[in-house]
Amino acid sequence: MLTKVFIICFLPVFVSWWLFQTCCRMLRIARLIGAKRASYSKPPPKGPRLTDFPVELLEHIISFLPLSDRKSASLVCRLWNEVAFSRRFLRNVALKLTKSRRRCQCNHLQRSIRRYRNVFISFGWVTCCEYDFVMITEVLDRFGEGLDSFHCMTNLTEEQLWTVMSRAPNLQQLVVGWDDKAVNQLGLNFPVLKHLTDLGSLGNVLKIPSLNVPKLVHLSANFTKRTDAEASMAALHRLGQQLKSLELFSTEYFIPISKLQFPNVRVLKLKGNICEAASDCALGRFFAGFRILKEAKLYFDVKVSVLEIITKTHPEIEKLHFENFPLKLHSFRLLSQLSYLKNLSIVGSIESRISLKCKPLVKVEKFCLELYNLMTSMSGEASVIRSFRKLLPNVTDMSIILTEHNTPKCVLEHVCRNFPHLKKLTITSDHKYCQISSLEALRHLDCLEELTLKCIHTTMSLMLPNKCLRRLTIDDCPLLIDEDLLMLSESYPNLKYLELAWWRSTQVTSWGVEEFRSRLTDCVVHCVQYAISFMEDIRTTSEARRLIYSHFAELLHPQV
Numbered sequence: 001m002l003t004k005v006f007i008i009c010f011l012p013v014f015v016s017w018w019l020f021q022t023c024c025r026m027l028r029i030a031r032l033i034g035a036k037r038a039s040y041s042k043p044p045p046k047g048p049r050l051t052d053f054p055v056e057l058l059e060h061i062i063s064f065l066p067l068s069d070r071k072s073a074s075l076v077c078r079l080w081n082e083v084a085f086s087r088r089f090l091r092n093v094a095l096k097l098t099k100s101r102r103r104c105q106c107n108h109l110q111r112s113i114r115r116y117r118n119v120f121i122s123f124g125w126v127t128c129c130e131y132d133f134v135m136i137t138e139v140l141d142r143f144g145e146g147l148d149s150f151h152c153m154t155n156l157t158e159e160q161l162w163t164v165m166s167r168a169p170n171l172q173q174l175v176v177g178w179d180d181k182a183v184n185q186l187g188l189n190f191p192v193l194k195h196l197t198d199l200g201s202l203g204n205v206l207k208i209p210s211l212n213v214p215k216l217v218h219l220s221a222n223f224t225k226r227t228d229a230e231a232s233m234a235a236l237h238r239l240g241q242q243l244k245s246l247e248l249f250s251t252e253y254f255i256p257i258s259k260l261q262f263p264n265v266r267v268l269k270l271k272g273n274i275c276e277a278a279s280d281c282a283l284g285r286f287f288a289g290f291r292i293l294k295e296a297k298l299y300f301d302v303k304v305s306v307l308e309i310i311t312k313t314h315p316e317i318e319k320l321h322f323e324n325f326p327l328k329l330h331s332f333r334l335l336s337q338l339s340y341l342k343n344l345s346i347v348g349s350i351e352s353r354i355s356l357k358c359k360p361l362v363k364v365e366k367f368c369l370e371l372y373n374l375m376t377s378m379s380g381e382a383s384v385i386r387s388f389r390k391l392l393p394n395v396t397d398m399s400i401i402l403t404e405h406n407t408p409k410c411v412l413e414h415v416c417r418n419f420p421h422l423k424k425l426t427i428t429s430d431h432k433y434c435q436i437s438s439l440e441a442l443r444h445l446d447c448l449e450e451l452t453l454k455c456i457h458t459t460m461s462l463m464l465p466n467k468c469l470r471r472l473t474i475d476d477c478p479l480l481i482d483e484d485l486l487m488l489s490e491s492y493p494n495l496k497y498l499e500l501a502w503w504r505s506t507q508v509t510s511w512g513v514e515e516f517r518s519r520l521t522d523c524v525v526h527c528v529q530y531a532i533s534f535m536e537d538i539r540t541t542s543e544a545r546r547l548i549y550s551h552f553a554e555l556l557h558p559q560v
Contacts, residue, residue, distance in 0.1 A: 141167060149172065150174055151173075206232035240262050240263070271300065295317070301323055318341060320335075327350040370400075385418050408429075435458070461484075473497075
């Protein structure tokens with residue numbers, strides 16, 4: 001009885017006391033934890049944060065990053081995303097739409113905040129169907145106001161072309177094909193043409209009756225039919241006085257070239273058979289029509305008589321590219337008349353016994369060479385390269401394009417031995433596989449600052465140390481591993497830019513890239529991994545990139 005009374009009277013008091021003590025204990029523990037956290041917390045930084053900087057300063061900082069690192073920086077926050085892909089940085093970036101994944105690409109673009117300035121569309125060479133043009137319209141509705149250039153590798157009808165121009169009123173560059181079956185049926189005007197400074201015609205565009213382009217200074221025209229060429233003559237005559245850059249391609253000799261006059265053109269590119277059947281007198285009148293021609297690129301077999309006309313009428317040329325099969329001594333003697341020539345590019349065949357005994361081109365600093373018949377002997381290759389050395393004593397920038405007729409190791413050895421003062425060297429292969437078993441020839445280039453290997457199969461263990469090297473680009477690195485990157489950091493301690501491209505077989509990890517960056521903190525690293533399985537059918541690097549990028553909705557394409 002007493003026990004029950006005790007429990008009833010004192011149990012509530014005991015429970016209340018226990019709860020009070022427990023609460024006090026928990027409160028003391030919370031205060032201790034808070035005090036400890038406060039002791040470990042760092043004081044806020046006194047200086048400004050990156051997010052406090054003006055947008056202009058952030059753009060200047062991010063401008064030093066390559067495209068891959070800029071994409072990583074865009075993931076930090078919304079502000080950085082807007083800055084990393086602002087209108088300034090998208091000037092040399094193009095959005096490419098392909099036929100394989102059209103709807104997927106458009107859906108992706110609806111979520112993108114990037115404001116592209118350049119659009120490239122490739123839906124095939126036939127006339128654009130209504131289904132495809134709906135997608136083009138969606139892209140133009142989203143980016144049309146800010147578009148600077150529009151490239152469409154598909155023929156458009158007159159109405160479709162008018163729709164494109166009405167949705168992109170600020171276009172400055174237009175490359176498009178035009179289906180002329182409906183010419184003059186609608187009678188539409190194209191006021192946006194008045195703003196164009198660059199026009200590329202894949203066919204028939206110059207036949208537009210209302211073609212009025214007062215600001216046009218760059219023109220590229222392709223002619224595959226005689227009717228198209230003849231119908232475009234009137235436009236070429238009207239535009240002749242205002243053009244500063246001209247590119248003409250023709251599959252046959254459709255245009256009487258002697259009737260064309262472009263007095264203010266400073267950059268000229270001729271391709272195909274546009275000059276094939278022209279007489280020397282007609283060519284003389286054509287080239288005499290240019291007042292000051294600074295750059296000439298002739299992508300056809302140039303006869304000696306044509307080269308003589310060019311060198312005689314325009315000794316002020318600074319950049320020249322021509323093809324000649326075979327190259328003759330008289331061609332090089334004609335080049336000596338170009339006293340201002342600084343950039344020379346030659347494609348052709350040459351006899352190993354030739355001796356280039358002519359006046360040296362002392363002002364040429366950049367030289368590109370592509371020869372097709374050096375598969376003779378080591379002495380023959382050495383003789384040809386030695387002759388070019390005497391002809392071009394001051395070359396510091398050289399590009400060598402290896403063909404299947406060359407021996408890569410021997411050509412590289414002779415080039416490096418005869419041009420030891422090179423500061424920039426580019427080696428490219430035009431065929432599927434080009435294996436260089438040894439790069440020991442680079443030991444002769446003590447002043448080399450930039451090295452580029454394109455479509456050249458080699459291994460990193462063959463790269464010789466060079467303290468002067470600043471830029472290194474290697475496209476196609478089979479079996480690349482992390483240790484190779486670390487070896488490069490030791491071989492090139494002053495490297496400022498590294499670009500590597502490899503296939504799936506490469507075992508480079510993010511750890512290897514980060515470790516390389518930690519060793520060379522001032523070096524910009526740009527790594528590209530090709531992730532497609534049909535590389536065996538690709539012949540050149542440019543074709544590889546086109547096939548790779550066609551599988552992505554957004555193509556980041558810097559203009560060369």
